[in-house]
Amino acid sequence: MATTKEIRSAFLNYFSGHSHEVVASSPLVPRNDPTLMFTNAGMVQFKNVFTGNETRPYSRAASSQKCVRAGGKHNDLDNVGYTARHHTFFEMLGNFSFGDYFKEEAIAFAWELITKDFALPKDKLLVTVHASDEEAAGLWAKVAGLPDSKILRIPTSDNFWAMGDTGPCGPCTEIFFDHGEDIPGGPPGSADEDGDRFIEIWNLVFMQYEQISVDERIDLPKPSVDTGMGLERLAAVLQGEHDNYDIDLFRELIAAIANAANTDPKGPHKASHRVIADHLRASGFLIADGVLPSNEAPCVTRTSWDALIRCCTVLYRPSSRKWAPTTRSLSAPRH
DSSP states (O other): OOOHHHHHHHHHHHTTTTEEEOOOOOOSSSSSOOOOOOOOOOGGHHHHHHHHSSSSSSSSSEEEEEEEOOSSSBBBBGTTTTTTOOOOOOEEEEEEEEESOHHHHHHHHHHHEEEEEEOOGGGGGEEEEEEEEEHHHHHHIIIIIOOGGEEEOOOGGGGEEESSSSSSEEEEEEEEOOTTSSOOOOOOOTTTTSSSEEEEEEEEEEEEEEEEEEEEEEEEEEEEEEEEEEHHHHHHHHTTSSSSGGSHHHHHHHHHHHHHTTOOTSSHHHHHHHHOOOOHHHHHHHHHHOOOOOSSOOOOOHHHHHHHHHHHHHHHHHSOOOOOOOOOOOOOOOO
């Protein structure tokens, strides 16, 4: 069984072997982007490269990026602990092309890595493309040999990715893993798509545009590629689990929480254990990057601590009112 550390290394080594510069994760608070509260994707540190405002001494890159999604456009806070796949803090594995390769090479790299290096069974994989992107659909048939029944065309924004209200964007194609009929849920685009049976493991974004405002979108100087694959989701697949909270990154942490509370980690307070584990990770990495809890304004770190404390109360004082997540106004202190 591959550990998350081994999976991370295998991903970066694969792309290093294909002439990609391995770039360190940027901080969780973006250095030069006031439009974002926190780094929410691997492409954030490359935003100015995509738009042509910055150049670097390489045209291919790969990274394992620390991310937080707890507010704004990409907000997973209310789902944490209640699904098999959502986190406030996670690592995003990604490969990037800045005007170098485009759709065909991106699809070929992804398919080779997951089916050969990671040896995922091909019959468990299916993909989505934006309904307008017949080029990508054709490439999946050509490169991967997928039948049309495994190439789902999605007309909604689910297959058009943007980091925020403004910035680089474009149509995307997503790779899904089928965890099997015993897990509730339907394929993407179906009425039951929010279940945990079909899990998106890798999103390949074809960066073609820059969103200037609600009404203005322009072409990028060079068509580029931005991909993102959740390390925790991939680890679940490779470790034979369907639930991210059962992988090696969480297993001992949740066991320690349950032991301290003298409760069953799989019992009636299962969600509380998972919320605490997730928010401990998020709070720890945020504080390490200089974001501290504050009473001056509602902030994500404080919100995470509030949720953490309420779940601890459920565990240590069973007679207390059960915590339920709420949506709150969020902002991040800058340090």
